[in-house]
Amino acid sequence: MTSRRSFIQIIPLAGALALCARSALAADTPAVDPKDPQAAALGYVTEANKADTAKFPKYAAGQVCSGCQLYSGKLGDATGPCAIFAGKHVAAKGWCSAYTKKA
Numbered sequence: 843m844t845s846r847r848s849f850i851q852i853i854p855l856a857g858a859l860a861l862c863a864r865s866a867l868a869a870d871t872p873a874v875d876p877k878d879p880q881a882a883a884l885g886y887v888t889e890a891n892k893a894d895t896a897k898f899p900k901y902a903a904g905q906v907c908s909g910c911q912l913y914s915g916k917l918g919d920a921t922g923p924c925a926i927f928a929g930k931h932v933a934a935k936g937w938c939s940a941y942t943k944k945a
Contacts, residue, residue, distance in 0.1 A: 873921060874930045881938070884926065890937035898939050908934035911942045 874881050876888060885898040893901040907913045907924065913932065915922015921931040926940050 871923070871929070871931050874924075874927045874932050881927070884938040884940055886927075886932070886936060886938040888933040888936045890935055893937050900939055900941070901937060905937055905941050905943075906934065907932045907936045907938075907941075909944055910940075911944050912940060 874886060876882065876886050878886075885894055885901075887893050890901070890906045891903070895901050908915065908917070908922070910924075912925040913922055913934070914925070915931070915934060919934060921933055924930070924932040926938065932938075
């Protein structure tokens, strides 16, 4: 039988394993392909300075995915999740026409 003390010692280990598993799953998240129909319609590019300013005049220098309200990646990460592209990661230095400056 497991004592209460043993159980309390196991809890932090279980939490650490759960966090590692979550990180591993996040690492397997696919990146958005700029040729994907939705990405192409929004003008998504992996490098913001390559945005088509003729087709998307809303783009302004300095706008990048990591500075957008829809981006939920961590500061300093190369990629992160975006509310527009569910289940996929976007480049932190990328851009699309859905860009909305973080408050």
